[in-house]
Amino acid sequence: xxxxxxRRIDVSKILADVSDPAAGGTVVFIGTVRNHHxxxxxxGLEYEAYSRMADAKLKEIEEEARRxxxxxxxxxxxxxxxxxxxxxxxxxxxxTEHRAEAFEAGRFTIETLKRTVPIWKRETTPDGxxxxxxxxxxxxxxxxxxxxxxxxx
Amino acid sequence: MRIKILYxxxxxxxxxxxxxMLSSDARTVNELADRLRRLHPGLKSLDKATxxxxxxxxxxxxxxxxxxxxxxxxxxxxxx
Numbered sequence: 001x002x003x004x005x006x007r008r009i010d011v012s013k014i015l016a017d018v019s020d021p022a023a024g025g026t027v028v029f030i031g032t033v034r035n036h037h038x039x040x041x042x043x044g045l046e047y048e049a050y051s052r053m054a055d056a057k058l059k060e061i062e063e064e065a066r067r068x069x070x071x072x073x074x075x076x077x078x079x080x081x082x083x084x085x086x087x088x089x090x091x092x093x094x095x096t097e098h099r100a101e102a103f104e105a106g107r108f109t110i111e112t113l114k115r116t117v118p119i120w121k122r123e124t125t126p127d128g129x130x131x132x133x134x135x136x137x138x139x140x141x142x143x144x145x146x147x148x149x150x151x152x153x
Numbered sequence: 154m155r156i157k158i159l160y161x162x163x164x165x166x167x168x169x170x171x172x173x174m175l176s177s178d179a180r181t182v183n184e185l186a187d188r189l190r191r192l193h194p195g196l197k198s199l200d201k202a203t204x205x206x207x208x209x210x211x212x213x214x215x216x217x218x219x220x221x222x223x224x225x226x227x228x229x230x231x232x233x
Contacts, residue, residue, distance in 0.1 A: 031233050047232075048162055049232075050206070050225055053206055053209040053225060054232075056209050078232060089233065090233055110233065115230070117230065117232045118206070118227055118230055119230060119231070119232030120161060120163075120228065121232070122162070132163045132228075133231045134229065134231070135202070135229035135230050135231035136202070136230065137201075137202045137203075137204055137229055137230075138204050138211055138229070138230045140211055
């Protein structure tokens with residue numbers, strides 16, 4: 001299951017979602033709000049999403065990952081709205097028969113998410129200043145998957 | 154031709170609104186982007202990293218626009 005949510009992410013629920021009797025391993029990536037960025041203290045992050053497009057792109061990433069690896073279950077959940085330091089912003093969970101595929105598919109999924117899903121974050125520092133975090137131009141999930149298959153990324 | 158424009162993140166801050174309906178004779182995304190930069194000169198500062206989504210798909214500048222399309226102005230992304 002994939003989705004963008006404004007509610008707190010329940011990691012144990014996601015683990016239950018990806019459990020599968022045919023899986024021998026599950027890899028979970030949990031992204032959390034860090035208390036600093038580029039040497040500056042950070043108090044919180046405001047995540048904004050183009051939600052309909054972000055949902056569609058998460059589905060595409062799931063499809064690409066399933067095409068490349070024999071995935072039993074996969075769940076990708078990204079938070080939006082205001083998050084404080086330590087809160088969970090994103091979870092990727094993948095279960096497969098053997099661990100190697102779970103690690104590879106999990107890594108592909110989070111890296112592709114960061115480059116292809118229309119989500120932005122704005123930092124708040126303790127003095128109340130805010131600023132958009134610098135990122136990279138958005139790309140298409142298919143393009144990244146193709147580059148990976150050719151061994152270029 | 155009427156096009157719905159949506160602005161996100163830094164683009165929304167520059168324009169000062171989440172979106173607008175434009176009556177435009179722009180045939181392609183490149184032509185529409187020119188129009189948007191004339192309307193909102195501040196958008197030029199985002200040029201290098203900005204991409205355009207038409208009906209939720211990232212497209213090239215040559216993509217042809219149609220009546221009722223939804224165009225998202227997508228600054229560099231920072232999810233995760």
